[in-house]
Amino acid sequence: MEQIDITITVIDREGVAHELTVPTDMGMNLMEVCNGNELGVEGTCGGMALCASCQCYVESNHKLHEPSDDELNMLDQTFFVQDNSRLGCQIKMTNDLDGLVVRIAPKGE
Numbered sequence: 001m002e003q004i005d006i007t008i009t010v011i012d013r014e015g016v017a018h019e020l021t022v023p024t025d026m027g028m029n030l031m032e033v034c035n036g037n038e039l040g041v042e043g044t045c046g047g048m049a050l051c052a053s054c055q056c057y058v059e060s061n062h063k064l065h066e067p068s069d070d071e072l073n074m075l076d077q078t079f080f081v082q083d084n085s086r087l088g089c090q091i092k093m094t095n096d097l098d099g100l101v102v103r104i105a106p107k108g109e
Contacts, residue, residue, distance in 0.1 A: 006098035011059070012039050013104050022093050030056065030088035030102065041104060047089035052078035054088035055105035062100050064091060079108030 004025065010018045010033070022033050031054035034041035042053035049070040055078060058064065064086065067075070071090045075081050085105065091097070 004095050008100040011103040024093050024095050028093045030091040049074050049087055056088050056102040057082055058084045058086055058102055060101040080105050
């Protein structure tokens with residue numbers, strides 16, 4: 001597969017927007033991208049949709065795949081859930097997500 005970079009914007013918990021260039025040929029998810037850029041996303045469960053520490057709000061109009069039952073169950077048990085909530089670990093970086101804008105959800109402590 002040819003390497004293609006996309007640009008996404010991640011708004012951190014302080015409201016600062018970070019424009020990131022992300023390769024799509026590495027199989028990374030949004031949680032891993034945020035971790036790699038030290039944006040304060042814990043990803044405690046390692047991307048298994050078991051903790052919701054990578055919850056984010058999708059602010060752009062990108063069409064994402066439907067959330068799995070595991071993701072929906074986890075979102076059902078966490079704080080600060082909105083209609084546009086998703087788990088970052090379940091959003092794979094693909095060419096279709098060029099221009100994606102997400103906001104990291106507050107910590108649910």
